[in-house]
Amino acid sequence: MPRTKATALAELFPSQTQAKTAIVINKVLERYHYGKANFDDAFAHGVVDSYLDALDPSRSFFLARDVESVQSGALRLNDSLRRGELDAAFDTFRVYRTRVDERVAHALALLSGNFDFNVDESYQFDRSKAPWAKSGAELDEIWRQRVKNDFLSLRIAGKSDDAIRERLSQRYRSLARRLQQFTAEDVFQSFMNAYTETLEPNTNYLSPSTSANFDISMKLSQEGIGVVLRSDNECTVIQRTLPGGPARESGQISAGDRIIGVAQGLGGKIEDVAGWRLQDVVDKLRGPKGSVVRLQVVSQAGGKEGVSREVALARNEIRLEDQAAKDYVIDDFPNAPGVKIGVIELPSFYRDFDAETRGQRDFRSSTRDVRQLLGKLSGQGIDGIVIDLRGSGGGSLAEATSLTGLFIDTGPVVQVKDTTGKVTMEEDQDPGMAFAGPLAILVDNQTAGASEILAATIQDTKRGLVVGLPTFGRGSIQTLVDLNRYVTDEKQDLGRLRLTMAMFYRMNGDSVQLRGIEPDIVFPFDSQILPRERLQANPLPWDRISPVSTLTYGFHLEPDVFNRHLERVRADRGFQLMAERNRRLAVLDTQKMVSLNLTDRQAKAMEDDGFRAEFDSMATQLKSESAGVDSGDGPDLGTLRESARILADCIKAGCFSKQGK
Template identity: 25%
Template sequence: MKNLCLALLWLTLVTPFHSRAQSFSKVAGEAFLVYRMIDKFHVEPRTLNDSFSHDLWFTMLKLADEDELFFSDDDITRLRAFESTLDDEIRNRRSAYISLFTSLFIQRLKQADSLVAVLCSSGNNTTGTQRVQPKPQTIKPVATPGSADITALRNRLQVYIKEQGSCSRLRRQINYILRNAATSAVAIGDLYCEAIARCFDPHTGYFPLSAKENFESQLGKQRFRFGFRIKEEKDDIFIEDLQPGSPAYKSGQLQKGDKIIQAQWSGNKTDAVSPTATEELNDLLRMSNHDTLLLRVRKANGSVIQVPLLKEQATDAEVENKVKSFVLKGQQTIGYIYLPTFYEDWDQGNIGLKGCANDVAREIVKLKKENITGLILDLRFNGGGSVQEAMELTGIFIDAGPVAQIKRKDPKPIVLYDVNRGTAFDGPLVVLVNSYSASASELVAAALQDYNRAVIVGTTTYGKATGQVMLPVDTTISLESPEPRPGASPDNNSYIKITMSKLFRVNGSSLQATGVIPSVIVKDSLVHIEREADEPFALKATTIAPNKYYKPYPVLPAIDARMINTTAAFTITNHEAEKSLLQSDAYGSQLNEAFKTLLASDTGVKAAYEVLQLLIKK
């Protein structure tokens, strides 16, 4: 079990900040609206029928009990009565299924809580037989007496504790959900809406308010944060460091090495947590952006203090270094830029001014003062973000023209153009990608590859070529006015992220489920991850007509991967503007040195450096 079914735990943590107390009838109404909203806007909507019901039944079970620990065979039998009728439940706004599901799940969690308490107190964490986990579709209902269900549950928990090596953590995770019955019902209702969304595609999702804010902060520059990092040592959590200017730093009461012994949100005593794992504390910290956190820490002298903290939004100056650049000096002087995400400034109305494309352009100006002869743009581990920023970033390297195509429900595709003449950098260019590069980063890599503007180096990308829009749960809205209708209830703080478009290359082919295949393959040490094609309900790749105005540059010289030397020697330094900033920033200097150390041993960067040397020679 992954932190007691991560999806349910996450929803449980954010739902205390819902202002409404959902009843099952309200859950049924919300589920109806969620389906209607997605059906209205999704690029490939699904019919509400028995097939959808079947998929929803298994998805809900998978989200709630991923490791098949809690539900008994008898529970599965009772729930299976709804396997082909959930479409009717949604259509008619009925709550029989979600009421039964919630009742059974909470009942089993209470039983598990008692059993885990016994297992933890006895210290018997190492007995049991390895349990082979079947896929959800292989579950076969076998009615068993109640006592047999309890025995089976105890055996499953015992095996799980043995495999995970942690007994107390499992009990705390169960308690997260059971502390408040009303909250538990709300969380499971939200999980039901999330399951409906996921049956359309992996990237359509249901978001309570705080989860929506946290998602948007990942795409925007101004994140809510406390400003401290944590580290885990055995079963204890310590403050690793503080970010200057942050709420934690300005409190004057927290220092590196403080042991966190308890965290809770002010006014909600039932959520007090004594964390022993970083994931557990991070889940708690993501609960809200607007409430006061009460953090109890033990100082180095043994004293215990409680520090109130309120998240603040990072200023532009504090997040300016989201784009990181270095100068690699060897036989050639090469610029290196790392871009971890395609962010934009959502709320400031400064489109093109405070997004990542403009930040990259500024770094290029600084690097060009170092007389670089080539540039590495590192998009590895970049999971995407703003398509607008991806389009503008591509435009930095090409002299106007179409960069991608978007297809919505309408038959005619929308062409994304770089309308700005000129480039910020026209020298030799390498783009680094890996299997974690997705969405907007794939758009950039594909466009630069199609234009013969850059050599793509690394491993095949993730294969996500869809675009999502966040909308409030309100069927009266339109894309022209995506705000709740006047007079709508302020208590309805839920949102849906809907896949509304598919992205296509300028040549008409799709990256969906296939990804960008690099021109130069450089294997890395990453373990295999599931890619888009492996995700349940992933959309299939299709093709459209190529854009007739697409005019590629001359073909780049062929690079033989066997000629790549990943032991290339170069020194890593900062450009002069960065050096000046780091002189008065001890915290930034520490992070900068750590980054340089990682780059020095990075085989992908060394391969990219070598590719540029070969391009320059040719």
């Protein structure tokens, strides 16, 4: 339910329950967190910096003297948290809210004037590393350029000046109004997450209300558009789309796109969501099945200068069946006539633990579903299998082990090291294989966790080949800790902690952390700027442990297979467009400034629109040519089909013929 009531500043003080929660979190982290962090002065300064960045990532509200005042108390932070003293965190937030009110008032005053878009002037939109403003006058100039940039972006999008003023007035007032609705629980969660994420990015605090929402999302089907979102410097960014969801089915939404506006129904007014809290945007996207939500979206390749487009989607139920494993067959290979390749798309490693606990023998799991699909595909006479793990964020460790066992004989799958340093082995104990034929694993930068375990084991045992992009590189294992187990007062709800408590390792002893899995054949796209664990703040380091011996199955990549792949992609317009798209993204990633000259911005917008039109046209063409084959998270432009062609070439070249142990 959206919040409408403002919280008085006098209400923004920590409660006794929050003080107790801070003490408990501190003790749990000291005792159980894998990283065994040193809670020293450097760590305390890191927490303060993380908190300031969480509140003001664009450095457009706080003054330098505000920041200096907060930082001066950092040395007392560790002792304060051990005692549950949170006054400094709440003091900082109250100052922040005051500064936001001041900036919004200034922005609204600027809207009553006019802007000259003929002068050569630039705006630094990425201020994440910029110095904090030393005076109100310096902030006034930053906001003059910011409002001018917002105004210019909407003018290029074809809005009238009156409509622009109304839209931006709504945006700025909404920014202040939503911040005024922050409760003490919101402030506490923001600060504690700044604290936990200073250790590493996958440990998070869930307040009581956030925990309730988490339970709902885990137990019930959601009615929405099927996207996973993240915040990025006051923007709402689509991290990935879910299989079977309206967003992916539309073909108009891709990972990396920014949502800047949301409207309800076909005729509803667009609400500007720039600067909104992530949860508030999620609430706007949810709704009854069949209802329409309209999004204003800016393509990732358009950068900060990008022109928005509107996408209308009918909400639908995102069911387990939509995210379960799916299969299809590809059989048109010019270089390998008669070869049939089965594809199994595996969005996650799922397991119905509740049904299993109840003793239900036919509980749903990814291993059971994939085993069934392998039998079905084998009955169709397929010659090899591609397991599509693109966008698969992982899931159950038990499922990763059992599903890997479908393709190998008995033996080790993954090593796990806990917070005490003890190493255990997860093994496949089921003799034989559900599928013993040629195998390829397709991965990308969002293949993470349990998915990386499967890819690593197939590669290390030489059971098959891995193709695609280097994987995400998340080698950590999390568990959900109920903080209430550490207190005796049943009336208090402390929330929960998502805690990193172990790491997993390949059979060769290497951690997957940061480095991920390097495919045997890497597609020729620049993936350096794509989301990866190593690009997040404070990731745990890479390390290695002792290797273990394992069976090997003799796959070898013949040079001719790689050469044929290169010949195809060099002549393939879809691959050329993907390479150009990533090149553009790499350039955008280095840019911190944007022109405020109308002519320059219009020329850039026309260039970007032309590229996007060709890109979208090629994606539509390939999708029609590949009916029934999911394109993954965004335009596929032939990567799945190329993976199948590589496997077909491997079969013809005898890459799987030298079986050994």
